[in-house]
Amino acid sequence: MKTGNIFMKRRYLIEMLTAICLIAVPFVLPHIDAAPNTVNRILVWGLFGIGFDILFGYTGLLSFGQSAFYGTGGFVAAYLLTQAGFPYVILALIIGMVTAAFVGYLIGLLALRSTGIYFAMITVAIAEIFFFVEFNPLAAWTGGENGLPGVPTPTIYLGFTTIHFTGGWSLYPFLAFIYFIGIVLALRIVRSPVGAILTAIRENPLRAAAVGHNVQGYKLTAFVIAAAYAGIAGGLLGVMQAFMPPDAFMFDTSGQLVMQTAIGGRATLFGPLVGAGVWLFLQDFLQSTLGLGATWKLVLGVVFVLLVAFLRDGIIGGIRDLYGFVWSRFSSPAKTSEAVAENPAATNHEAIPMRPHHIVPTDFAGPILQVTGLTKHYGGVLANTDIDFSVNQGELRGIIGPNGAGKSTFFKMLTCEVQPSSGKIMFEGRDITGLGVTDVCQLGLTKSYQVNQLFNSLTVRQNLIISALAELRGKFRLDMLSSLSKVPGMDEHVEHTLELVNLTGRADTPVSELAYGEKRRLEVGLALASSPSLLLLDEPLAGMSPQERVETVKLLKSISRGRTMIIIDHDMDALFELAERITVLQEGRVLVEGTPDEIKGNAKVQEAYLGGVPEESKL
Amino acid sequence: MLNWTNFLSQLFNGLVLGALLALISSGLTIIYGTLGVLNLAHGAMFMLGGYAGYVAFQATGSFLVAVIAATLFMLVFGVLLERLIIRYFYDRPDEDQLLVTFGLSICIVETIRYFFSSMTKMVPPPSIFSGITSFGGVMFPTYRLALIGIVAVGLLALYLILYRTRLGLIVRAGIEDAVMVDSLGINVYRVFMVVFGIGAMAAGFAGIVNAPVVSLTPGMGETILVQTFVVVVIGGVGSFPGAVLGGLIAGEIISITSMINPAYSYIMLFAAMTLVLVLRPRGLFGKKGRE
Numbered sequence: 001m002k003t004g005n006i007f008m009k010r011r012y013l014i015e016m017l018t019a020i021c022l023i024a025v026p027f028v029l030p031h032i033d034a035a036p037n038t039v040n041r042i043l044v045w046g047l048f049g050i051g052f053d054i055l056f057g058y059t060g061l062l063s064f065g066q067s068a069f070y071g072t073g074g075f076v077a078a079y080l081l082t083q084a085g086f087p088y089v090i091l092a093l094i095i096g097m098v099t100a101a102f103v104g105y106l107i108g109l110l111a112l113r114s115t116g117i118y119f120a121m122i123t124v125a126i127a128e129i130f131f132f133v134e135f136n137p138l139a140a141w142t143g144g145e146n147g148l149p150g151v152p153t154p155t156i157y158l159g160f161t162t163i164h165f166t167g168g169w170s171l172y173p174f175l176a177f178i179y180f181i182g183i184v185l186a187l188r189i190v191r192s193p194v195g196a197i198l199t200a201i202r203e204n205p206l207r208a209a210a211v212g213h214n215v216q217g218y219k220l221t222a223f224v225i226a227a228a229y230a231g232i233a234g235g236l237l238g239v240m241q242a243f244m245p246p247d248a249f250m251f252d253t254s255g256q257l258v259m260q261t262a263i264g265g266r267a268t269l270f271g272p273l274v275g276a277g278v279w280l281f282l283q284d285f286l287q288s289t290l291g292l293g294a295t296w297k298l299v300l301g302v303v304f305v306l307l308v309a310f311l312r313d314g315i316i317g318g319i320r321d322l323y324g325f326v327w328s329r330f331s332s333p334a335k336t337s338e339a340v341a342e343n344p345a346a347t348n349h350e351a352i353p354m355r356p357h358h359i360v361p362t363d364f365a366g367p368i369l370q371v372t373g374l375t376k377h378y379g380g381v382l383a384n385t386d387i388d389f390s391v392n393q394g395e396l397r398g399i400i401g402p403n404g405a406g407k408s409t410f411f412k413m414l415t416c417e418v419q420p421s422s423g424k425i426m427f428e429g430r431d432i433t434g435l436g437v438t439d440v441c442q443l444g445l446t447k448s449y450q451v452n453q454l455f456n457s458l459t460v461r462q463n464l465i466i467s468a469l470a471e472l473r474g475k476f477r478l479d480m481l482s483s484l485s486k487v488p489g490m491d492e493h494v495e496h497t498l499e500l501v502n503l504t505g506r507a508d509t510p511v512s513e514l515a516y517g518e519k520r521r522l523e524v525g526l527a528l529a530s531s532p533s534l535l536l537l538d539e540p541l542a543g544m545s546p547q548e549r550v551e552t553v554k555l556l557k558s559i560s561r562g563r564t565m566i567i568i569d570h571d572m573d574a575l576f577e578l579a580e581r582i583t584v585l586q587e588g589r590v591l592v593e594g595t596p597d598e599i600k601g602n603a604k605v606q607e608a609y610l611g612g613v614p615e616e617s618k619l
Numbered sequence: 620m621l622n623w624t625n626f627l628s629q630l631f632n633g634l635v636l637g638a639l640l641a642l643i644s645s646g647l648t649i650i651y652g653t654l655g656v657l658n659l660a661h662g663a664m665f666m667l668g669g670y671a672g673y674v675a676f677q678a679t680g681s682f683l684v685a686v687i688a689a690t691l692f693m694l695v696f697g698v699l700l701e702r703l704i705i706r707y708f709y710d711r712p713d714e715d716q717l718l719v720t721f722g723l724s725i726c727i728v729e730t731i732r733y734f735f736s737s738m739t740k741m742v743p744p745p746s747i748f749s750g751i752t753s754f755g756g757v758m759f760p761t762y763r764l765a766l767i768g769i770v771a772v773g774l775l776a777l778y779l780i781l782y783r784t785r786l787g788l789i790v791r792a793g794i795e796d797a798v799m800v801d802s803l804g805i806n807v808y809r810v811f812m813v814v815f816g817i818g819a820m821a822a823g824f825a826g827i828v829n830a831p832v833v834s835l836t837p838g839m840g841e842t843i844l845v846q847t848f849v850v851v852v853i854g855g856v857g858s859f860p861g862a863v864l865g866g867l868i869a870g871e872i873i874s875i876t877s878m879i880n881p882a883y884s885y886i887m888l889f890a891a892m893t894l895v896l897v898l899r900p901r902g903l904f905g906k907k908g909r910e
Binding site: 056060062064110113114116117118120121122124125126128129132133135136137251255258259262294295297298300301302304305308309312 | 651657704707711712713714715717718719721722723725726729730732733737841844845848849851852856882883885886889892893896897900
């Protein structure tokens with residue numbers, strides 16, 4: 001998505017430039033004595049890396065086990081071509097790719113049960129297993145430590161003539177063509193709704209799930225895509241070398257891929273290709289020209305550590321930043337200052353309420369939310385005890401209570417982030433107890449968080465797009481090849497939400513540059529963009545200045561039209577002004593419920609907050 | 620086929636390997652638990668400890684000196700690495716931490732290869748532990764018997780540090796909630812430095828005491844690293860008892876399967892890990908919290 005922004009202005013520009021470069025290579029590079037085999041090798045690594053970049057760069061899943069799929073695809077294709085007497089090279093490559101993707105699916109189901117470093121460790125272990133399986137139990141098929149020699153090169157019959165791709169520059173067009181297809185598909189994937197969601201998962205998986213995306217499903221998709229790219233690249237390795245080497249399965253292969261991607265630049269798609277170029281060039285240069293021999297890898301290791309430390313986004317990232325820096329120097333600085341000067345709170349907006357997307361069944365007229373006997377305990381600690389609670393359609397309910405009263409836990413149970421120990425939650429007449437947060441959001445119940453949960457490296461608009469996608473496309477859809485801009489109704493939806501939370505003037509600002517109050521409004525906007533019929537707001541006013549509070553209260557009022565909302569906050573004046581009814585929680589129980597005036601005058605409430613003032617006055 | 624003596628001897632080998640894995644894994648797991656950094660250079664540190672001991676042994680001819688020198692060297696090495704590089708990565712995403720420690724492991728391995736070549740290096744066992752001991756009709760290399768005791772001492776030392784000292788208390792509290800420890804007025808970053816040093820020291824100690832059993836090569840850390848990962852996944856990240864139990868389980872699985880068919884030892888290890896992941900995704904002793 002980061003690169004998408006720069007390049008989307010001109011459709012197919014990148015594709016065309018890639019094609020031109022790929023065509024130019026065999027005419028230019030021989031003049032600088034580049035060995036065709038090195039060029040071919042770079043292409044295979046680059047192709048391998050495209051899938052890995054989607055997994056690592058875009059989705060944020062760092063796998064150290066890609067060799068498993070590289071080897072699988074390679075050996076399946078090589079086995080078919082050398083041992084099974086299968087004559088069609090291209091078909092064998094495709095079978096290898098499909099097998100790798102399928103294996104990726106199975107492994108993904110297991111490895112994606114865990115996140116972060118657990119995921120990294122498991123992928124390492126899995127890749128190591130594949131290496132051992134190739135060497136021993138399957139040695140009869142894979143040739144064990146000898147690998148499979150004699151992999152043929154492809155031939156294409158065109159009716160009138162036959163093209164033989166043999167080796168060196170003659171094989172180059174074949175590899176370049178496959179690389180080209182690979183990059184075109186990958187560009188479409190990262191520009192599709194799926195690509196946007198993958199980026200959101202990298203930025204904040206928790207929120208991506210909370211706005212209604214099936215995070216697990218999309219992660220698995222990225223994993224399978226990476227496995228498929230690895231599979232075809234593995235097959236091409238065998239074709240290129242006329243030999244399928246067993247070290248394709250080695251940990252070093254995975255490590256080299258990770259390093260090349262980081263060197264070239266993650267989340268760029270072209271990073272792995274650049275990284276492979278640098279790697280193979282350095283190897284050649286340091287080993288032969290400088291005569292360093294095996295020490296070249298030490299130099300590479302040091303370079304790599306420095307790069308990770310100082311140039312996080314690799315070579316392409318560095319160039320991009322430099323370009324951006326120079327560009328901002330030359331373009332008029334007035335433009336940016338103007339955007340900052342514009343007071344986002346100044347516009348007096350009277351936005352029309354957004355239609356709640358989920359149409360309430362007409363025969364259902366009861367309360368939109370009905371909770372009975374809700375209890376949650378953590379070990380011996382009771383967070384909520386036996387809460388009965390009900391909210392009517394169109395109501396605006398406030399919840400107050402001292403710190404530790406169990407308000408946030410109560411909200412977490414309502415949105416199914418936390419499963420209750422006992423009790424039942426009915427939403428629009430439907431039992432949602434035990435569902436997940438994603439499903440509940442899809443049904444039309446979501447919340448804004450007490451602590452901002454945003455997609456930090458994205459802009460305001462992109463943030464809202466992520467949420468809108470879940471609303472418009474459902475929780476899981478593999479529209480990987482269609483453009484993000486072609487999702488019907490999205491622009492209006494996003495513009496409308498921007499207006500509702502009064503961020504239209506800041507739409508293309510990255511989240512990291514927003515003021516706190518603006519972030520807070522975006523937090524509400526993310527929840528709003530999923531068009532909930534019941535919206536929960538967990539301390540929307542927390543940390544705001546008095547001025548911001550006034551603005552936000554106004555904003556909440558305008559949002560509440562045509563919508564049911566429950567608001568937790570410590571700002572009682574604000575809640576008394578906003579809410580029709582107030583529920584007071586204390587020590588995990590409902591203390592009292594009533595209109596703001598009833599609550600103000602309630603002795604129990606005063607006691608809860610002030611520790612028994614009436615008692616004291618009696619003394 | 621399945622002969623009793625052979626089984627007993629493999630069971631014993633599993634214990635040796637398991638104890639060793641337990642020691643290395645505890646280092647990895649307390650570093651991760653406290654600092655939140657998964658140290659991919661941990662295998663390389665294991666290897667480096669072996670080579671440091673080798674150098675000391677060449678210079679003095681004393682195995683005891685070699686062990687002490689290697690252990691201290693790794694403590695210093697770990698502290699320096701933390702001060703110079705690792706600490707700048709605490710605030711960076713997990714992936715960057717993985718990348719930088721991975722890069723460091725390559726630097727360490729290649730530096731060793733530069734100075735010592737890829738040829739294997741041997742450190743002989745100390746003379747009092749040389750030879751073979753018969754144990755109920757089963758023959759064991761004496762050093763392997765001694766190794767169990769040596770590694771047990773290492774583990775005990777780690778246990779005492781973690782559970783019987785003020786530092787250990789802070790470390791364990793840091794595993795639960797580093798931010799909280801910091802806000803209690805304890806300089807958590809100094810603790811991080813010490814923990815990284817101790818973790819490196821544990822790996823290095825394992826590296827030198829294991830050197831008489833397996834000859835040293837620059838690439839030896841990689842296999843150990845993978846096995847350590849499996850141990851930590853089985854035992855639960857950040858758990859010392861988990862690392863010990865996981866290590867013993869992994870050691871026994873590898874050894875016993877090797878007796879039947881060495882080719883399947885890794886596959887069985889993987890199967891065990893899968894089983895744990897499916898039944899208890901956080902590992903046997905894993906806790907909620909950091910992940």
